Amino acid sequence: MRLSSLGYVARDGFRNIWRNKIMSIASISTVAISLFLLGCVWLFVANVNNMVFNVESELEINAYVEQDLPRETAQALASDIGAYDGVASVEFIPKEEGILMLENRFGTEADLAGTVGENNPLPDMIQLKATNPDLVPVLAEKLTAMEGIDQVRYGQGMVEKLLKTADWLERAGFIGLICISIAAIFLISTSIRVTVFARRDEITIMRLVGATNWYIRWPFLIEGMLTGFFGALLAVAILVLGYNKLVISLMTNMSFIPIMTDQATLLLLGRNILLYGAGLGIVGSFLSVFRYLRV
Amino acid sequence: MIQFFNVNKIYEAEVRVEALKDVNLQIENGEFIFLVGPSGAGKSTLTKLIIREETASSGQVLSDGKSLARMKQRDIPFYRRRIGFVFQDFRLLMTRTVYENVAFAAEAVEMTTTEVRQRVPLVLDMMGIADKRNAYPHQLSGGQQQRLGIARAMVNNPTMIIADEPTGNLDPETSAEIMRIFQAINRRGTTVLIATHDKDMVNLMRKRVIALKEGRIVRDERNGGYQHEA
Structure with a gap:
């Protein structure tokens, strides 16, 4: 035309x-x-x-390790979990670090870590992130069933x-x-x-x-x-x-x-x-x- | 040149109508032809076959030796550009001026703006309505309206003009005037085919007359008249 x-x-x-x-x-x-x-x-x-x-971006799974589990076993557990399908990243957070994070979160001036000293009540923690929000409940269930894991927490329900x-x-x-x-x-x-x-x-x-x-x-x-x-x-x-x-x-x-x-x-x-x-x-x-x- | 070979046209509607029966016909370039016959004789069907609005049920219609039935769909518009069509009821666009009515047709065949500006005044002048270019159709007399209809058909510089009862809505004097225009167009070498039952006009003009009756050509005479009809 x-x-x-x-x-x-x-x-x-x-x-x-x-x-x-x-x-x-x-x-x-x-x-x-x-x-x-x-x-x-x-x-x-x-x-x-x-x-x-x-x-979601804050969405992670926190798996608390049984208190009496040796540190090495816990770390091995973390690297095992890292190999699972749908796990984007995994981090092992020992209780000494955990108490510092807690301190940060509360933003207190108090020296929490110093106060509790050797009697840190926190468990060691394995923190992981899923690749897909749909996988979170599945992974959580899997973790719960694992030997040596005490408790699993994630933003269940809301998400x-x-x-x-x-x-x-x-x-x-x-x-x-x-x-x-x-x-x-x-x-x-x-x-x-x-x-x-x-x-x-x-x-x-x-x-x-x-x-x-x-x-x-x-x-x-x-x-x-x-x-x-x-x-x-x-x-x-x-x-x-x-x-x-x-x-x-x-x-x-x-x-x-x-x-x-x-x-x-x-x-x-x-x-x-x-x-x-x-x-x-x-x-x-x-x-x-x-x-x-x-x- | 248009040729009809054993053309039959049957409309298969609720009732079967044989509009044309075994029509053989040859129209040379530059001829002036009246197509006469009572209503329903097949005049309109014959013109529709020529402009490729319809195709023959059997037989062949050729234009310059080429079969119209086998013409490709996309070639039809370009074929029609060589034929100008004039209607009994003028078919003017009432909301557009005289100039716009003709320009509309020129644009439809994709002339450039420059070509439109040159060509439209030319045909308006040729039809003697150049001074009415800004008028609207309802402001024109019947004769002027039909001149506008002819101007629109001519804007494309066609090799053939087909008119279906062009004087059907006009008084005798105005009809004569319109016929003179067709004659002038024909003298320039354009083939003119007029379907009509205006006896006086046909008798006066002494041109070739093709008479149709019930779909058959009953007479085809050079310099014929209307009254000897079979």
């Missing part, structure tokens, strides 16, 4: 939207609402993941619940996404169909003077793409403004909630929604163009 023709079809695409204002506004709003809801789900999931990630929620939400979001997409495609397709009908005389003339099929189709595809894109733009604008408001309000009032504020992630979300909107528009118009536009 010539460059000038590209100009003609783009102009006609815009013109279609303008001429068909009411229907275009309806489609754009539906796309906007759909993608806004989609964005909300996405943001929620991203936040849960963010939370899980924060927990599992969070992961389950995120997983469930992602699934629900995915199903929602499909439903929303179908609705948006249907609406855009209907809108394009209205335009095809409104322009039937022009289409007849174009066909008879010898316009190529693609020349006839392009304006409708552009119309659909723009409808989807404008809808997405509206959704992104509302999402970004609304989310930033929410972040500010949460940070001032409920600062303990670890809300995601990563701008790169937000940018990615925006870009994806825009692309997705335009994609929905193209699919919607394709359906109409190939069904109702006889060329």
Whole structure:
């Protein structure tokens, strides 16, 4: 297609939207609402993941060694554990070091280590990190069953619940996404169909003077793409403004909630929604163009 | 040159309609032809076969020796660019000006902006409606509207013009004026095929007349008239 023709079809695409204002506004709003809801789900999931990630990064398994186990056996135990599948790293922490860590954590001025001296009540500890949060409970169980291990501790419960929620939400979001997409495609397709009908005389003339099929189709595809894109733009604008408001309000009032504020992630979300909107528009118009536009 | 060899066209709808029966026909370049006959005689079907809107059920339609039925789908638009089509009801775009109506067709065949700017005023001038370029179709008389329809068909500089009842909605005087335009176009070497049942016009013009009745060619006469119809 010539460059000038590209100009003609783009102009006609815009013109279609303008001429068909009411229907275009309806489609754009539906796309906007759909993608806004989609964005909300996405943001929620991203936040849960963010939370899980924060927990996860501190997530480690602490296995306390039986008090009377010789130091060498305990160290051998640690290196055995290091060879297990799903173990990212393993560290043997003798009780002398453990008491120093405790001191640090409490941030006290008191010389804990000095005070307890030889009577350190802490057990030696094997601290390991899993490669994957799903493996944590499995590894923990394995460790519990081991000879010489007294107790195993990890962030059980909380992490599992969070992961389950995120997983469930992602699934629900995915199903929602499909439903929303179908609705948006249907609406855009209907809108394009209205335009095809409104322009039937022009289409007849174009066909008879010898316009190529693609020349006839392009304006409708552009119309659909723009409808989807404008809808997405509206959704992104509302999402970004609304989310930033929410972040500010949460940070001032409920600062303990670890809300995601990563701008790169937000940018990615925006870009994806825009692309997705335009994609929905193209699919919607394709359906109409190939069904109702006889060329 | 257009050739029909034993062409049959059958529409298989709820009722089977034999629109054309065993039609043999040759249209030379530069001819002026009237296609006459009552409604339902097959005039429209014949023109649709020429512009490759329809294909023959049996037999062959050739354009410059090439089978239209076997023409590739993507070549059809380019074939149609060589034919200008004029409608009985003008089919003008009412929301666009005279200039835009013609430019629309020029753009559709992917002329450049420069070509459009040169070509459109030229055909408007040729049709005598250059002064109306910014008017809207509803501001034109019937004759002017059909001139616009012809201008649009001519913008592509086609080798053939096909008109389906071009004077069907016009009074006799205006019809004569439109016919003069077709004659002028024909004198420039463009083939003209007009489907009509305007007897007076056909008799007046003394051109080749092809008469159809119930899908058959019943008469094909040089310098013919309408009244001797079989």
